[in-house]
Amino acid sequence: MALIQNTKCECGHQNPVGTVLCEACGKPLDEELAASDSVLEMRYDGMARRSQKPHPNLIDRIWNFFSSVRVAVWLILITLVAAALGTIFPQESAFVNLTDPAAYYRENYGTAGAIYHALGLSRTFESWWFITLLVMIGASLVICSLDRVLPLYRALTRQQVRKHPQFITRQQVVYVGPVPGDAEEWTARFAEILRRKRYKVRTEGTALLAEKNRFSRWGPYVIHIGLIVFLLAVLMRGVIPGWYMDEYVGLDDGEIEQIPRTNYFVKSLGFRIDFYSDEELPEHLKGQLRVKQFTTKAVLYECVAYCDDATRDPELREVASHDIRVNSPLSYKGLRLYQYDFAETPRLISVRPTLIDKRTGRSYGPFELPMRDPPLTYSVGPFTLELKDSFPEFGLDENGEPVTLSREPNAPAFVFVIKGPGLPEEGVPYLYFPREADRQRFGQDRINGAAAEMFDIRVMSMEDVEFSTYTSYLNVRVDRGMPYVWTGAAITMIGLVMGIYWNHRRIWLRIDDGVLSLGAHTNKNRFGLRAEVAAALAKAGIEVDAKALDNRRKET
C-alpha cells in the first residue's frame, strides 16, 4: 500500500485510509481495482476497518493481532488440537483420590502415560496455557466483531441512494438495458413492485435503493456475543468462589459428614440396592441378580452455630431430605448430591451387649456401646464398667503390643475395668470384642484369663446390633455458571437462525439517458435474488432471463 494514498473520491467524499469502495457513492478507490471490471468484493461494504489505521502503535498492534480472522482460526485450531490431546487419557480431575498421578499414568498407560503426565496433558483443561488459549479466543471474538461490526453498521445506516455506475454494474447481479417509457414513472412503478416484495425502498429521482432483511447481517455478531457469554460463564465458574464445586462424600449407613468447603452436612439414613424380581426380567435373565435401583436416603443439614468450633459439636438444622437415586439428586440452593458409587463395607455402628456374671448366672444390661467416641463409664446392674482403651481395628504390633490398625471400626475391641460387688477394689480388666469373628480370632477368653471365668460380655440377639452394610459415595456438585452457559447457547442459536434463515438483499438502480443500470447484492442465496430481480423487472415490463443477470458469467 502506498504511504500517501489519495482517499478522496471523485464524488467529493473524504474516505478513511483502507477504504476499498467510496463510503458515499461506492466507486472503487483503488486505481487498479477501478480499472478492472471484476465483481466487487462487498465485504463490510468496502469500509475501512479499525485495524487498518495507519502508523499503528503497540496497542494498535495488539488490537490488529486479535482482529485478524486468520489469527482467530489458528487459535481455534490450536485449542481444538489441545482439547483433543486432553482426551487421550483420563484427566487427573476425573479421579476422586489420586495420590500419585505420575505413578498412576506410568503404571496404567506405560511410557506414553508417563510422557502424557510429564507434558502436563493430564491437567490440560486447568493448565495456564489452555486457559490462555481460551482467553485469547475470547479476545479475538470481541475484537474481530467490534472491528467489523462498527464499520458495517455505519456503512449500512448511511447509505446513499445514487451510486456510482461502476459500483452498480460490478455487483453480482446486474442488468443494463433501455427503459420503456418515462424514467421517473418507471422508477416509481418499480419501487412499488419491490415494496410489495417487502423491500424498504428509497428513491432519488431516477435512482433507487431497495433493501430487505438487513438484520440478518447482525447474525454472526449475535453468535459472537452468545459465545462470549458462554466463554465468560465458563471462565467465571473457575474464578468466582462458590460457583463451581465437584466433590465426593463417602457415607456409611447412619453416618453424618460435612461436605468439604461448605457449611452443609449430609447424613445417610441408609443405602439400598433393589434388584429386579424374576417376573420383571425377560426369560433369559431369570434367576440372575439385576440391579434395578440404587437409593441413598439422605438428609442435608446446614450448620447454624459452632461450625468452626472444634471444642463442641456444630449445631445443625435440617434443610432438605431426599431419596437420592441415579439421576435424581438431592437438590438444595444450587447444591446437588448425586448417587455416584457404593461399596459393601459391613461395619458396626453400635452394640447393646449384656454383662453376665458367671458366678451367679445372672445377667445385667444391656448397655449401649457406640463404636465411635464411646463413653468412659457404664453402670450395668451393680457393676461399673470403666473404658480404659479401645481399638477400632484391633491388632498386634511387632512387639506383640495391642494397637489399632486403622481408625475405622473394622475389628473393634474395648478394654474395660469391671468394678463392683465381690471384686478387688482396682477392678478386673476385661477385653471385649463385639464381633463374634474377632472374639474367636484373637481368643478373647484366653486373653481375659481368670476374668473370663467370672464374666462374659456378649450381645444376646441381632436386635442389639446396629450396623452399616454399605458405604454410599455421593458426588456433590455446584455449578452456578450453568444458567449463563445456557443463556450464551440460546443467544448463539438466535444469531445462527438470524444469519442463516434470512438474507440481506439490496438493489440499486439509476437511469441515465433512458438506460437502466441495475445492480443487486446479497450475502447469501444469489439464485433467490436473481429470480426475485427478474420477476420484479418482468412486472415492470422488462422481460429478462434470471440466469442472464448473473454478472459472473460475463467474466468468462
Place this chain on the structure above:
Amino acid sequence: MRRHKSVQYLILAVMLLIGGYAVGRSFASSGDVLRPGDKPPSFRLADLQGEAHTLEEYAGNPLILNFWGTFCPPCREEMPALQQQYEAWKDEGLQVVGINLSEDRHRVENFIRRIGVSFPILLDTNRRTERAFGLREYPTTYFIDANGVIRQIVSGPLTIEEIDERVKSLLGSA
C-alpha cells in the same frame, strides 16, 4: 476518533483484567496440596483439656506441626523423637504441635500418657483439618518458620537427627 481510542483501550484493559485473573487462577489452583513457601490453612482445634487453639497463636516462633494417629506405626515411632527435640529446643523458642487424625479422645490420651509427650496435642474432628492441609500420607510434618511460612514438608517418620537438622535451619533463618 479520540473517543474510539479510549473505548479501544478500555476494552483491551477489561480483557486483560479478566484474562489475567483467569490465567493467574490456573497457576494458583494447581491442587489442594500444600507446598513449601505456602502458608498453612488456619484451624481452630481443641486440645486434650477441651480448650480451643488456633494456628495464629503459634505465630512469631518456629513451629513443627505434626499430623499423627495411633493407628499409624511410623507416627508412633517418631513421637519420642519429636518429644526429645521439643525438650532440646523449646528454650530457643521452638514450638511443637501434634494434630491427631480424628481419633477418639481417650485413645489419644492413653497414647500420649504412655509416651510421655509434653508438647500440645490438638484433636482434629471429622478429618477437617487434615483435608484442609491436603494430607496424603501419615505422618506428615510441616516445618513452619517464625513468619508462618512452610519451609519443609516431610512425609514419613523422622529421626532425632533429621528433626535436629531442620530445626537448626528454622531457627537460623528466623
